[in-house]
Amino acid sequence: MIWGRTDLTTNDGTVAKIASYWIHPDYQWGSLAGDDVAVLTLDKAVGTADSLLQLATDTTLNAVGTQTTLATNGKSGAGTTTADYDPVIKKATLPIIDPDASGGCKNIGWTFTPEKQLCFGPTKNDTLGVCSGDSGSPLVVSTPAGYRQVGLIESGREGWTTAGTTSTVSTGAHTGTSAARAGTTTATNGESKLTQSFTAAAGVTRLSFWYNTTCPDTITYAWAKATLADTTAGTTSTPLAKTCTTGQGWKQITTPLIAGHAYTLTLINRDDNHPNDPVHTLFDDITVAAAAALHATTQRLAG
Numbered sequence: 001m002i003w004g005r006t007d008l009t010t011n012d013g014t015v016a017k018i019a020s021y022w023i024h025p026d027y028q029w030g031s032l033a034g035d036d037v038a039v040l041t042l043d044k045a046v047g048t049a050d051s052l053l054q055l056a057t058d059t060t061l062n063a064v065g066t067q068t069t070l071a072t073n074g075k076s077g078a079g080t081t082t083a084d085y086d087p088v089i090k091k092a093t094l095p096i097i098d099p100d101a102s103g104g105c106k107n108i109g110w111t112f113t114p115e116k117q118l119c120f121g122p123t124k125n126d127t128l129g130v131c132s133g134d135s136g137s138p139l140v141v142s143t144p145a146g147y148r149q150v151g152l153i154e155s156g157r158e159g160w161t162t163a164g165t166t167s168t169v170s171t172g173a174h175t176g177t178s179a180a181r182a183g184t185t186t187a188t189n190g191e192s193k194l195t196q197s198f199t200a201a202a203g204v205t206r207l208s209f210w211y212n213t214t215c216p217d218t219i220t221y222a223w224a225k226a227t228l229a230d231t232t233a234g235t236t237s238t239p240l241a242k243t244c245t246t247g248q249g250w251k252q253i254t255t256p257l258i259a260g261h262a263y264t265l266t267l268i269n270r271d272d273n274h275p276n277d278p279v280h281t282l283f284d285d286i287t288v289a290a291a292a293a294l295h296a297t298t299q300r301l302a303g
Contacts, residue, residue, distance in 0.1 A: 003046035008073060008087035016042040034116025036154060053138060056148035061141045066096045068120050068150065070130070072137040097121040118151050164192030164269075174210040174250045174284035182224075182269035183280030189273035197231075197264045200257040200288060207239070207265065208254045209286040215244035215279045221272040224281040226253065232261040244279075257288060 004013035019041045026035040056062075071091040097119050099105040105112040105119035112119065120139065130153055139151040165188045166181065173179040182192040213224040219242055226240035239255040257263065265286070271279040 001040065001042060001046075006089045014044075014046045016044045016046055019043040034113045034154070037152070053140065053147060053149045056141065056143075056150045058143075058148070061143070061148065061150050062096065062118055064096055064098050066141055066150075067093055068096060068118075068139050068141055069093050069147070070134065070137060070139055070153065072134045072153070094120045117154065161195045162193065163195075164188065164190060166192050166194055169282065172212070172282060174212070174282075179212075179282045179284040180267070181280055181282050182267060183271050183278070185278055185280060187273045187275045187278045188271045188280075191268050191270045193269075194267045194283065195264060197262065198288070199262045200259050202259050204257055204259050204288050206254050207257050207263075207286075207288045208252060209265075209267070210250050210252050210284050211240065211267075211281055212250045212284075213243060213248075213269070213279070213281040214246050215281075216246050216277040217244055217272065217274070217279055219244040221270075221274075222277075222279040223268075223270050225268040225270070227266045227268070228255060229264040229266075230258070230261050231264060232258075250284075 001016050001018060002013050003016065006012070021041065022039040024035045024037045027037070069091055070093075071089050073086065073089055097105075099112055099114060099117075099119035105117070105121075118139070134153045137153045138149050139153060140147040140149050164182070165184050167184065169179055169181045180194055182194055207228065209226070211224055211226070215222050215224065223242040223244045224240065225238065225242050227236055227238050229236040237255065239253050267281075267283050269279060269281040
């Protein structure tokens with residue numbers, strides 16, 4: 001852990017080792033229900049009493065409309081290379097928003113627990129918001145007594161591109177209140193896709209996602225499918241081969257990753273536009289993580 005370094009190209013600040021840690025007892029790998037919290041105990045003191053953030057105890061700071069500040073070394077470019085991550089800490093000011101509103105946190109594809117979580121946004125914005133690399137960063141509010149920490153960054157929506165007919169649905173999710181859907185309940189023509197590029201962080205060894213397909217057709221004409229392109233190695237695999245089933249419920253797919261490699265995941269639903277047998281597929285809980293039971297290196301693919 002490094003304290004007091006705002007520019008990663010320098011040697012400023014104090015380096016401390018983790019002596020011990022506590023993980024929330026309700027934490028489950030792959031869940032974003034507000035329990036992925038840990039407390040680290042360092043092997044030395046860092047900073048001063050005046051320089052340490054104090055936790056907010058005033059619950060009115062959680063009100064919709066409150067302006068929050070995020071400071072992080074997150075992603076600032078469009079790609080997935082080192083050059084797309086700024087070594088100098090940046091900050092953004094974003095308001096706490098209503099999770100039930102259009103574009104709120106209950107409509108972006110994973111569990112949102114209002115008793116444990118805050119929603120701030122915009123949640124769908126290409127230039128300002130939470131992105132890869134921000135997880136764990138403090139979210140603070142300015143008060144007359146100084147900055148107070150109201151939360152930690154857990155996840156956000158960033159990086160997905162779509163083609164064809166896609167949407168977020170609020171019923172039938174694997175976990176939480178919503179899932180991504182490719183295709184729809186009426187006939188569509190051709191492939192509908194959700195695509196995201198990412199780089200596997202240090203320690204990451206696998207990708208996992210869940211799918212639930214409704215395919216009252218034959219695999220000759222319609223299917224669900226997923227491809228994973230390793231752009232570092234120049235190879236492409238098919239974690240989910242063409243499948244056409246109905247009523248089988250949620251199924252999990254896992255596939256290995258190589259830490260440091262850049263990938264593009266594409267989730268696909270194909271329909272042949274026949275009005276009597278529309279085909280669609282739900283996707284949910286898309287994560288990349290280490291294989292160990294405790295996942296200190298878990299990443300959540302946004303959205």
